[in-house]
Amino acid sequence: MARAELKRPEKAEAFAQRMNRVIDYIDSHLAEAEPLRLEAVAAVAAFSPFHFHRIFRAWTGETLQDFIRQRRLEKAAGQLVHNPSMTVQTISQLSGFNSSEAFSRAFSQHFGMRPSAWRLGGYRQWDPVVGKAAGEPGEDGFEVRIRVEPVRTVVYFRVGGDYRTTSLEAWTRCLEWMDQHGLNDQPCFGMALDDPRITPPDRCRYDACVELPAGWDVRGERISRKVMVGGLYASLLYVGPRSGIGDAWLKMLDDWLPSSGRGLGEAAFFEHYQRGELQNKDPVTVELFMPLGD
Template identity: 70%
Template structure:
């Protein structure tokens, strides 16, 4: 007999999947200058347009248009720093702004400085929680290797919040599901989808993912799945406490990338774990893979 608690848990999981589809759809369509219509987004999640704006606000803590605007600006903030040869106007276009003037005005209102000042080093003073200067982190020489990775289809489990807490929670869900479906031999991937130096911790999204065998389908169950795009990646091996992964990413961004002659692509960063590794253990071995434009 199915318990009431199990039914409630299944409904909550299905609801989260529907909302995550909307957030993924928004991210995919940020470069478009045409407004993302409420009706279209409601359709993605199979909600009534009449109720969707209230559901979205309850889920994210802000209105749909505020959320889209913040995502565009956060994405632009990352591109300005990590793609230094890309013009500000091109960044504006890639993030869905119709003109450089509109972009500069919105950027200044959100970050308290214009895009040029941000790119010139002002981003180092941005703290999404307290808005005060943050000291630079020293880093040693890095053994970064570049290689081409294939595209992969994964099941994912998303938790939103401070990465210091959400990664462990996401992996707890993911690993339980992996064990239940006997997928222990499949590779695992972690994806922090937002830059914690720009996006407030309460809105940072972390996906714990497992590679799905080709043609594999779960029985009688829906699970969120997506494609991790293939292409050129810069990869760094890291061993140590999970809490040090963020500093390792910053080392790649601050030391290796500016001197590499490469620019970031728009795909998310990926943590690659071997099948035997438990990503939420006290100490982990992981490969940090940063997507590059060809």
């Protein structure tokens, strides 16, 4: 009996890893105009298409195609705001839509406004919790540095939900794993994978990551790994209460980026923490990294 109880969390973790691979696969193929076929996505998780359709809906609360459609629109919404030099037509293509007309129609149905209105400031009124326009953001600027970051291979622990609670849960799991494997001196990175002003809280994903030393072997462990993209990033050193980290990100996006003359890159945003800063205490010192495009 005790042995069976021990195995249950391991099975749940393995299942979560399979589903997270599916979500990552979907995110990496959003720009493709061809529809993501059920059979291909099911194969990523090693499920039969018949079972995967029901499993995916139970996991996400949506059908596969509804989920993909919403992810395409959320990606486009971010590009419209943060890449002002990119045309709506280009953004629609990069988001997997066959035509600007189809994109505009789908965008208007989801966000309640045309892409051009969203780009001109309508996004400031969007409330992802209720799924309609409301509210206002706020204030301005500070210094940001431009840095070139290397490619990194990391182990990650993903938790879905409101960022105000999920980051602590993800880091609790990550730190326990680091302790078990003697990796406490390795760099740590937090990744909020969705924009909380666009994506509802229950759909947001947070990854707690630890960089693997060169040549380190996970010795057959079933653990989630990924590569952090290297390249050009905007960097901001934040020191203050944890509750202010979200506002610091918004300042980088809303104030610094539009006036910088640069576009937003395709890589994930991330936060670089020192090991001692991962305890739930204030103030916190963390470096914020935002990917830059051409």
